[in-house]
Amino acid sequence: MAIPIDMGAEIGLSSGNVRILLVSDLHYSLKQLDWVQSVASSFDVVVVAGDHLDIAAVADGDAQIVVILKYMQRLRSKTRVVVSSGNHDATRVDESGEKVARWLQRARALDISTDGDLLEIDGTLFTVCPYWDGPAGRARVEDLLARAASLPRRRWIWVAHVPPDGTRVSWIGRRHYGDPVLVEWIAEYQPDIVLSGHVHQSPFRKDGSWVDKLGNTWLFNAGREMAPVPPHVIIDTEAQTAEWSSGAGQQHVGLEESLAQPRPELG
Numbered sequence: 001m002a003i004p005i006d007m008g009a010e011i012g013l014s015s016g017n018v019r020i021l022l023v024s025d026l027h028y029s030l031k032q033l034d035w036v037q038s039v040a041s042s043f044d045v046v047v048v049a050g051d052h053l054d055i056a057a058v059a060d061g062d063a064q065i066v067v068i069l070k071y072m073q074r075l076r077s078k079t080r081v082v083v084s085s086g087n088h089d090a091t092r093v094d095e096s097g098e099k100v101a102r103w104l105q106r107a108r109a110l111d112i113s114t115d116g117d118l119l120e121i122d123g124t125l126f127t128v129c130p131y132w133d134g135p136a137g138r139a140r141v142e143d144l145l146a147r148a149a150s151l152p153r154r155r156w157i158w159v160a161h162v163p164p165d166g167t168r169v170s171w172i173g174r175r176h177y178g179d180p181v182l183v184e185w186i187a188e189y190q191p192d193i194v195l196s197g198h199v200h201q202s203p204f205r206k207d208g209s210w211v212d213k214l215g216n217t218w219l220f221n222a223g224r225e226m227a228p229v230p231p232h233v234i235i236d237t238e239a240q241t242a243e244w245s246s247g248a249g250q251q252h253v254g255l256e257e258s259l260a261q262p263r264p265e266l267g
Contacts, residue, residue, distance in 0.1 A: 017238035018124050023231075024049035024161070024197025025224040027088065028057050028064050032230040033071045040078040043234075044121060049197040050086025050131060050161030052104075061091050065103050073110045080121065082113045085131040086161040086198060096136035116144055123154035124237065127191075131161050138181060149189050155237065156191040163196035164214060169221035171208035172201045186214050193218045193235070200224035203231065203244065210244040211253055218242070218255060 021043040026032045040046050052068045053061060075081045085101035094100045104114050113119040115130035127148045132138045148156070162179040163169040164186055170178025177199050186194065194217060202208035203223035210233060212219045222231040222244060231246035235255075243252040 017236070018044040018121050019237075020044065020157075020195075020233075020235040021046045022049065022195050022220055022222055022233040022235065023047070024222055025051040025086070025200055026230060027051055027224075028054035028059070028068070029226075029230070030067075031228045033068075035229050037071065037074055037078070040075050040081075043079055045080040045082055045119075045126070046075055047082045047126075047159055047195050048084075049159055049195050050084045051088040051197060052083070052086070053088045053091070055088055065091075069106060069110070072107050072112050076110055076112050080113070080119065082117075082119060082126055082128055082159055083107055084128050084159045084161050085115050087131055087133075090131055090133060094136070096134065098132070098134040098137050100133070100137070101131060116140070118148055118151070120151075120153070125151060125153040125156050127156070127158050129158060129160040142185075145185055145189055155193075156189075157193045157195065158191050159195045161196060162198045163202075163221050164194065164219060167214060167219055168207065168209035168212040169196060169202050169219045170199050171205055172199055173205035173208065183214065186217050190215060191217055193220065195233075196221045197224075203246065204248060210251065211242060222246075 023036055053064050057064060072081060085104050089101035089104060090099035092100055092102045107114045113128055115128055117128045119126040129141050132141050160182060164182040165176050165178030165180040170176045199221060200223055202221055203210035210221055210223060220233045222233045225231050225247050227247055233242055233244050235242045240255040241252060242255060243250060
């Protein structure tokens, strides 16, 4: 069940584990959405970390939204679904003059967890951070994190489209392209895992990666490829493993590792 932040609901704890599929930046790729739908039932939760729309597509934005919401509904028939907004999804301007993905709130009526929601699965708390475009949006995310921090949990996972700046998951090959404020929030709250997207290149560039750590917080960004199967990360909290698959091959880490090496070896 998705728990909107203004409900103030408490969550129960259990010793359960979750198997998570992370994808992002699908940008209205119907073949990739078909693949996600085909494998969704193998996971406890599917996370799509923003940029659902493609501003360069032939189909206009409103038509894309209709199709994307239908795909989300189909995914929800197979498993729990968490979707955050990205910069490409911010199609409107709010009363503060900041870009927002207001259309994505319609996913909540489909029993999908989206921007501003908290989802608890067997003691794992997912916090879905909206893409923010200015001080008003940033304040909403700050309030969301503060509210979530007060809830009991065994494990805390954030979904935020833009990865933390200065990390291997924000590296585009010549500079970082992440969110410096997210770095501050991670230092303050120390979540267990942050799931992001936005930076398509990081897993495919020297000195970049699909995985990194800030302190004890694991960071993941699957990246983007134009292929029928999108790059994706599978996280298994029971096995304490994470595996990345893409056209470049597969990589894996144990979630008890220190990540002493610049990036995991292929294999």
